[in-house]
Amino acid sequence: MTTGEPLIVLDKVNKYFGPLHVLQDVDLTVDRGEVVVVIGPSGSGKSTLCRAINRLEPINSGTITFDGRELPAEGKALAKLRSEVGMVFQSFNLFAHKTILENVMLGPVKVRKEKASVVRERAMKLLDRVGIGNQADKYPAQLSGGQQQRVAIARALAMEPKALLFDEPTSALDPEMVGEVLDVMTSLAREGMTMVVVTHEMGFARHAANRVVFMADGQLVEQDTPDAFFGNPKSDRAKDFLSKIL
Ligand code: ADP
Numbered sequence: 001m002t003t004g005e006p007l008i009v010l011d012k013v014n015k016y017f018g019p020l021h022v023l024q025d026v027d028l029t030v031d032r033g034e035v036v037v038v039i040g041p042s043g044s045g046k047s048t049l050c051r052a053i054n055r056l057e058p059i060n061s062g063t064i065t066f067d068g069r070e071l072p073a074e075g076k077a078l079a080k081l082r083s084e085v086g087m088v089f090q091s092f093n094l095f096a097h098k099t100i101l102e103n104v105m106l107g108p109v110k111v112r113k114e115k116a117s118v119v120r121e122r123a124m125k126l127l128d129r130v131g132i133g134n135q136a137d138k139y140p141a142q143l144s145g146g147q148q149q150r151v152a153i154a155r156a157l158a159m160e161p162k163a164l165l166f167d168e169p170t171s172a173l174d175p176e177m178v179g180e181v182l183d184v185m186t187s188l189a190r191e192g193m194t195m196v197v198v199t200h201e202m203g204f205a206r207h208a209a210n211r212v213v214f215m216a217d218g219q220l221v222e223q224d225t226p227d228a229f230f231g232n233p234k235s236d237r238a239k240d241f242l243s244k245i246l
């Protein structure tokens with residue numbers, strides 16, 4: 001579901017790690033409600049792109065605007081941005097010594113200073129939504145990888161973000177657990193969440209994405225609807241990549 005209303009806008013973004021030019025004049029617009037899947041070979045800059053949107057990586061030139069405002073460099077404005085852009089990583093990064101429920105409650109209570117009773121209710125609803133309400137009092141190590149990643153998604157949602165970034169959310173999971181995480185992501189997509197998803201799951205890209213973006217060597221080489229991209233990739237690099245993975 002896209003609204004034609006830009007939420008995330010990258011304009012000629014460049015990023016270097018020393019001599020390595022990891023983002024090269026990247027232009028990308030993600031509309032409110034849109035699901036953009038980013039694919040491409042390892043090392044092409046996909047994670048750096050995600051991290052730049054959340055300002056976990058500063059950029060060297062160009063601009064990134066979120067919801068009409070250029071990304072703040074620091075301070076309260078940056079903290080606010082981070083709470084508006086949730087991020088889900090390959091490694092779930094849950095706090096081992098806190099229960100599932102406490103993990104989900106932590107951000108709203110500590111960062112946003114919300115009342116614990118209010119947050120607890122929202123957190124329980126979110127745990128139900130990702131299918132693990134009955135595990136709320138367990139600790140992360142007592143859950144499977146797929147369940148832990150669903151907790152990580154609930155934790156991101158607890159901050160009521162305007163967009164969610166996923167960086168290979170299923171890459172660390174045993175194959176039998178990939179589906180349950182993709183199912184949660186698919187329902188979020190259907191409910192209108194704005195999502196940028198780096199993944200190698202081409203089934204998800206085909207079915208849940210509004211747009212597929214193909215990156216190689218720091219460049220955004222090609223972007224199109226899933227049908228057009230998978231059915232008729234235009235660049236040699238995209239054709240080559242698809243021939244290796246499909
Ligand atoms: P992808 O996620 O597509 O695999 P990354 O964004 O992780 O690609 O990395 C892009 C390039 O930048 C790679 O060559 C990687 O080695 C390099 N890189 C990533 N992070 C750093 C860093 N913190 N310092 C130096 N080089 C980095």
Ligand code: MG
Nearest residue numbers: 046047048167
């Ligand atoms: Mg990566």
